[in-house]
Amino acid sequence: MSTNIPSITMTIENYYLLLLSLCCTLVVAQLFVKEKKAAHLLFALVCGSIALATTKKLTQDSLNGYQYLIGMGACVTCNGFWLLARALFREKHAILKRHVVFAIAIAALVIWRQGYLFIDSQLHMNARGFFEWLNIAAYELTLLLSSSVLMLAFWEGCRGFSQSQGQEKAQRVLFLSAYFICVAGTKLIENRFADNREVQEWAVTSAAILIILTAQVLLYWRFSSQRTSTSIRCVESNEPTQTEDDIALQQQVEHFLIEQKGFLKEGLKVADLAQQFNEPEYKISRVIRQNLQARNFSQLVNELRVEHAKVLLQDPAKQHWPVLVVGLESGFASVGPFTRAFKIATGTTPNQFRKQNSQTQVLREAQE
Template sequence: MQPAYIHFTLLAVSITILMAQLTVRNKHNAHILFAIFCASVSMVALQKLSSNSLGPYQYLIGMGACATCNCIWLLSRTLFRKKNPIGLIHFAVAFTIAALIMIQQGYLFATHQWALDAPWMSIFSHMMREATILLSSCILVLSFWEAIRGFEQAKRQDKQQRILFMITFGSAVLASKSAKGVFADNPEMLAVTISIITLCVLASLQYLLYWRFHRAVNADTVLLHQAQNSKPSEPTIRDDEMRLAGQIQSLLVDQTYFLQANLKVADIARELEVPEYKISKVLRNQLQAKNFNQFINTLRVEHAKGMLADPDKQHWSVLVIGLECGFASVGPFTRAFKTYTGTTPNQYRQRSLPAQHCA
């Protein structure tokens, strides 16, 4: 088995899967995170292929391999957490690990390029390496925990997907640790084994994303075709729609799902285990909404009005309130707010707070 062949296969597969994520029409955060992971894996493979020809410059390529276990942790949260899966603190932790990896690779480049050999540099390198190993190990455990967390309350298909994730990463970690012991004296064979394990992880994650997002869309298409061919009685249809409308309102309002960023019809359909077209139909017929986004923005704007008029939150910026209400940035928040109220968030706050002080 030629090591270069395996590394080249890993490079080709990771780039192919990366491009596949970019072609997904209805992207979720999971697709973006998986694309970043694939890009990082391709840098790992490229570094191994170029180690003999580029010399110290291989470590500059290695700087790009900084989004592996940390990106998988963010991906696991996106897949298995319903509310607020990723926040600033999570990005900060992931960025810290990425920065440590880049610093290590930069240190290796500097020492090999300029033959630096200061005593303090070896101590610094050791501390960076130990910190990276510690944080990476914790992140791997947290990734596994995300699949375990809420397992009992998950629905049948969600449980199956969690099991696939746990088997994939449990097997990958066990196999890689075993390989480091078996091939301790053969680094070339160890690198080949790690590349093969990584290929298996890529294939498993790609299938998991397809299963979680795209197979559900295909199932919706089949169910829609069946619904069009069958003709149930009008009272039955009306009762089913009213029941589903209650479930949608309970999920969005009572459980505050409308505050989740990047919320899509597919997320609600998956949670309630019904086709997407039924959600859209009920929103139009029972909840008098033009579409899903309009309904969600109405809930978010009403929530924002309460926050803007709250004296205890007057020090909160408009951006922070928009983010808290589920908007991706201040621009969409301001446009939606003005569409439904006729004023900007700042104007609404200026009118509301003085009125409360006078009272």
């Protein structure tokens, strides 16, 4: 006696349902995150947008054009993922007003396109002239800007890669690897199977599943490790280690770095201070973390150098100095590390800071 067991075939519709279920699950999962960050909100928006895009595909043959209204909600995909990448890999000034405006502009173009398609499906406008040109222009501009933010998101993983260490470097490798597989893989399949729409859909859906799973892993990995580091620092700060020797060493470090402007010495390391004060390196690092409230020695030195550079950039007598010279005079070895440290601390590049200061100075003089 044989029993017929029905086989389950993974069709593209079933694959869509898998993606939809995954997105909905991950959106709900963000509700249970105790210490929510901007990255968690952005990830939920991206997952929700992908879920709506998938729902549109599943209902395109049954809603008689109303699927385009669902498609309006699928406006936070590439642009949202770019903002998510910034929130993941930038500690300061991750998302500013201009970034939000740029993302909203892309979302508005998507909404316009879907709205136009909905109206056309209901009224059969057969638009010509200006409206047809406007629709085509919006579509082409959306493709251009979406491609741009895809590259910008990839750049967020590359930015600061050489300076990263340990877990952070591993996280960046995971992000860049998954991102490259998704983008390059879908493009290759799109070219290889240009006449097979279903194969392309399989590739795009697989890429979406891979990238959102990678993003969820990174969210947990990065922010759980940050909480662990914070807990360790709290335990360290509560330990009764503030002795007279520590206070004296703090004064020595402050005197050397601030009063003697030791931070201007290129290539300055903790070992240099340890040798100068005849103290172990761990004591210098502990004083910097606990007494001077800095994350590490490099952060403290870079902050002092950036403050010095800001003074030089605002000095009217030094407006002719190139940014490279300002960086070298502030203790940086080259213009690259100077620009990166300056932007992390202020949110602007040295050139932008100088221009903003010059404009402010002109306005003040005009008011006087």
